[in-house]
Amino acid sequence: MDSSSEPVTSQLLCRHITSEISENQHNFTVTYLINTCGLSPEGAILASKWVELQSSERADSVLEFLRNYGASQTQISKLIRSRPTLLSTNPEKTLLPKLEFFSSLEISNADLLKTLAFNPHLLLVSLRNRILPTYNFLRSMLSEKNVGVLFKLNSGIFLQGHCKHVVPNIGLLRESGMPQPCISFLLTRGTRVLMNKLVLNRSREVLKTWGWSEDDFLSAFRKNPWCMIISEKKLMQAMDLLVNKMGWSSGMIAKYPVALGLSLERRLIPRCSVVKVLLLKGLINENLNLGSLVKPAEKQFLEIFVNRYLGEVPELLSVYQGKVDIQDV
Structure with a gap:
């Protein structure tokens, strides 16, 4: 054989071996995600694009840590499906400090695990650079108890942080004359509003x-x-x-x-159309309160304003569904 062909042959052999090793590691990762983490085959294949397990040792330690902390298999599956890179973390260095911090927020372990299953990236974001600065900002305005309430309602602020929108928006509210108690209430209960550009x-x-x-x-x-x-x-x-x-x-x-x-197309226009027909036909009081239109849930609205009048206006449901114009009734 010509010696010049040996490097090519070696390269091909090396490429084949490397490909085989990579494929075996991928198959191991997918199998582990299915059998140990409870992911579906489809979910495991998707998750395997973000994490490649060399062995089960590190991943086993992560799962054991989460179980010891009280996480259910369902919660663990949600966590790993959303953030498969958790399996490659060091639980004592990466997970424990954050869990200990969040546990200090006057919330139950059950509420903490529920929040983390919904928002698992909280376990990966920097405690020192993101979570603690945001916590310190919140505590400058809220009690410890209300920070815990906020965490349960909208933990996303610990991911986004407070500097980008929350601080400027609060400044804008103060300039507009909103009292501090109202701002604190809004920060606790309507955090998502302040996390958007007002x-x-x-x-x-x-x-x-x-x-x-x-x-x-x-x-x-x-x-x-x-x-x-x-x-x-x-x-x-x-x-x-x-x-x-x-x-x-x-x-x-x-x-x-x-x-x-309210959505114009899905809620406001359909309801206004029904009420307009009823007003034009004199079936309801023209002094109807706007709250009567916007507050009821859909089932209740249909019962009060549609089903009750189908005898007098058979097309009313079609008006609500946008199939018949007001002028055609």
Whole structure:
């Protein structure tokens, strides 16, 4: 054989052996994820793209650690399916400090594990650089108990951190005259609002064109802060529907700002269409409160405003479903 061909032959042999080893490791990882972690075959194949196990030793130690901490097999499966790289961590160095910290937030072990199963990346984010700075910021405004409440309601703030949006938004609220107790309540219960970029000043200007006073604006914000992250276009469409087409006053809408955050296509327009038909036919009082329209769940709304009047207006359900126009009833 020509000696010049030997390097090529060696390269091919090496490539084959390397490929075989890699495939065996991949098969081991998939099998481990299925048999030990409880993932489905499809889930295991997807997860294996993010972690490659050389052996079961490290992964076994992670699973044993989680079990000893009280995690159920279902919770462990959720954790590994969402963050398979957990299997390659050192549980004593990476997981234990975070679990000990979160356990200090005046929440039960069951609530902690439930939150972590929902948001497993909390076990991988830096405790020193992200979690503790955010915690210290929250404690400057909230009690330890309310930080625990916030953690259960929206643990995502410990991932995103407080600097990008939360701090600037709180500054904006203070400039707008919102009292500190209201800001603290919003931080605890409506954290997601503050984690988005507020369009507070733009919303204020849009709503003032519809006759809202500064008191209307602040009152509406306290009741439903979500209405202040709605786009200008959505605000204009909702106000046009409620004021111009339905005849409610701006003051009425300020009392029920939740209406501004409802989906136009799925909720607001169908309900307004039904109520408009009933008003035109004189079947309901023209002084109907806006809250009566926006507060009921769908089943309750259908019972109160649709099913009850099908005898007088057989097409009412079709109006609600968008199959029949108001003028055709």
